[in-house]
Amino acid sequence: MRKYFKGLLALALAAGIMALAGCAGEKEPALSATPAPTGGTAQATQSNLKNAIKAGEVYRYYVWNTEDESDPFKNVDGVRKEMAVNNKIQFEEKYGVTIRYVLSAGGDDWYATPFASASAGTPMTDIFNAGGSYVTLLAYTYNGSAGRILLPLDDYQEYADFSDSEYWDQAAQEICTLGGKLYFCVPSPMGWELVSNNKVTLFNFDLVRRGGMEPADLYEMSNSGEWTWDAFRQAVMACTFPEENIFGTAIGDNVGMMAALLTSNNASYFEKQEYEGQLIDRYVGNSKNAIEAWDFFVKLALEDYSVELSGTAETTTFSAGRIAFLLTGLARTSTIYQRMQSDYGVLMPPKGPNADNYISDQDSFLPLCIFNGVSNPEGCAQVLGEYFRPVYARSSSENQALLEAELSTYLRDGESLEICRQLPGVSKVQSHMLYIKLRTATDEQAMLESIIYGHAWNFAKGEETPAQYLDSIVDLVNSTVFNAINPEG
Known part of the structure; x- marks a missing residue:
């Protein structure tokens, strides 16, 4: 083929x-x-x-x-x-x-x-x-x-x-x-x-078949609008073999999995709002839809034990056949196609419960x-x-x-090609990557990226709850962004 x-x-x-x-x-x-x-x-x-x-x-x-x-x-x-x-x-x-x-x-x-x-x-x-x-x-x-x-x-x-x-x-x-x-x-x-920075679902043909599915069925689900969070979870669970260090999905580079999930559920880390007389990005990563995305991630990681959390480069783990489904930017295929022996395919990012259609994060x-x-x-x-x-x-x-x-x-x-051709119509340009290297006013002067999504591992281990933590960082994130754009003096 x-x-x-x-x-x-x-x-x-x-x-x-x-x-x-x-x-x-x-x-x-x-x-x-x-x-x-x-x-x-x-x-x-x-x-x-x-x-x-x-x-x-x-x-x-x-x-x-x-x-x-x-x-x-x-x-x-x-x-x-x-x-x-x-x-x-x-x-x-x-x-x-x-x-x-x-x-x-x-x-x-x-x-x-x-x-x-x-x-x-x-x-x-x-x-x-x-x-x-x-x-x-x-x-x-x-x-x-x-x-x-x-x-x-x-x-x-x-x-x-x-x-x-x-x-x-x-x-x-x-x-x-x-x-x-x-x-x-x-x-x-x-x-x-036009599509390389769009979040998609990459999947490994061999692991999918081992989990009891056929690539053709997954393409059909994606094309019919049935590739939802629930469908994604069932597929990920079926393709997790922890005793062999094989996982259904991965947290990804820069916690890219969460950028995909938030956007797919009609949520964002930031959105433009009127504040202090100007239109400026304000943190909304603690919205209902965003919390729902984080809770879904916790369920996959803590309950299903289906998320690879080591932090190893995602192109390495996916190309090596250790990840069945990877939520990541399509650009990763420019490396994967040279390394990977198994066939792989591309699906839309799974559709969240608060989205009427697929929404693909485009953050660069x-x-x-x-x-x-x-x-x-x-x-x-x-x-x-x-x-x-x-x-x-x-x-x-x-x-x-x-x-x-x-x-x-x-x-x-060809099925992957056809799905990728549809990505421009479901893209949503997101702004959070602008702010990830800003230093906060904390004692550690932590970068904003560690504040916004760096606690994902704590959530995955049950050491913190997303809703409580994300509510606690709103003022810090907003003041960091506002002060950077409007420095004193």
């Missing part, structure tokens, strides 16, 4: 690449850096923007994985590399400028070094790729400031427009609106990235910003809005073709 599907996937990949490269006979037209969006509205908006870019300028761009300034796309393969190279060439020729990819500082300093340069008034880059949502707030709060090293993008609306939802992720940008201003734009994901995105102190801020805003605008509109057929072609690399069957 796998060999047959691999053949189909190879054909799909080839077809996708031909479509994406614009193949027509023997010619391959160059890809446009700013193609006409669906509906034409954004194109009209783009044409009304002012030009601030001057010929001969160099615009510096910093992204964490740039290893060679002379070959900035060395870590990009296939059609993605072709698209990136063409985009850069065309933009540089259009304006007579250079886009220079700045060598990454690497290691733990990959973001600290550029932050320090911006704080000193001599930014080493014009445009900064935050690499993930948690770095967003680290930049905004650097040295106890409130956005001091960043430029608010709202101030440059004459030169860049980030309002088209086909090209810019509006839900993520709402999260990146801090102190009432937008500091980070978030390009709408293309292809694989790629924000871009401009550092304060750059020589031409208006030009930087224009570069940000045009050069980094995705080649394909979010809902375009080209983006769908890219999604399916890239998914085919990591999946083992």
Whole structure:
């Protein structure tokens, strides 16, 4: 079955690449850096923007994985590399400028070094790729400031427009609106990235069959809306063999299981609320729906003994055949597909009792910003809005073709591919990853991640109850977030 599907996937990949490269006979037209969006509205908006870019300028761009300034796309393969190279060439020729990819500082300093340069008034880059949502707030709060090293993008609306939802992720940008201003734009994901950060259920074919189920039945449950918490629990219990150190599910990296369960039950760690005259994230991880998710986790761990709690990397335990069902981000398959001998599949995250449909947590995105102190801020805003605008509109057929072609690399069957195609329609962008590295005002100065979900192991052992503990941290979490966004002085 796998060999047959691999053949189909190879054909799909080839077809996708031909479509994406614009193949027509023997010619391959160059890809446009700013193609006409669906509906034409954004194109009209783009044409009304002012030009601030001057010929001969160099615009510096910093992204964490740039290893060679002379070959900035060395870590990009296939059609993605072709698209990136063409985009850069065309933009540089259009304006007579250079886009220079700045060598990454690497290691733990990959973001600290550029932050320090911006704080000193001599930014080493014009445009900064935050690499993930948690770095967003680290930049905004650097040295106890409130956005001091960043430029608010709202101030440059004459030169860049980030309002088209086909090209810019509006839900993520709402999260990146801090102190009432937008500091980070978030390009709408293309292809694989459209779903890679979505929480899903990965499952091991061999362990599922050992537990008395067939993959086809699980796919049917997922497709019919019957893959619920109750169904998940029954499946997890059937596939737990503790004497062999094999578990039905796992707590996951960064307690990822709980992000999936909270969201699937129509709950969140944070939500935007009016407070002290501003719209700001407030902690709601102690809501009724959230407590219900935690209690479900405790039942699986304490009563059913079905949750792997060792903290071992989830890709390691799942690939080794020790976990039957893993609630995690789909991106994990980019590692698992190379390591795992057994076949595996993808289901929706199980549906909670307070949700009418599947809801898939999406808690990471790629924000871009401009550092304060750059020589031409208006030009930087224009570069940000045009050069980094995705080649394909979010809902375009080209983006769908890219999604399916890239998914085919990591999946083992067509049923999983079909389920993954549905993920954009059930995604919910969550904000908790912004705050996990904030230090609290406790004696230990514990990071917020340890406060929000670090007590999961205590819950699993029956040493604490979720409701009581989560009620006790509300003020601490809220004050930590509020003070970070609104530092005194």
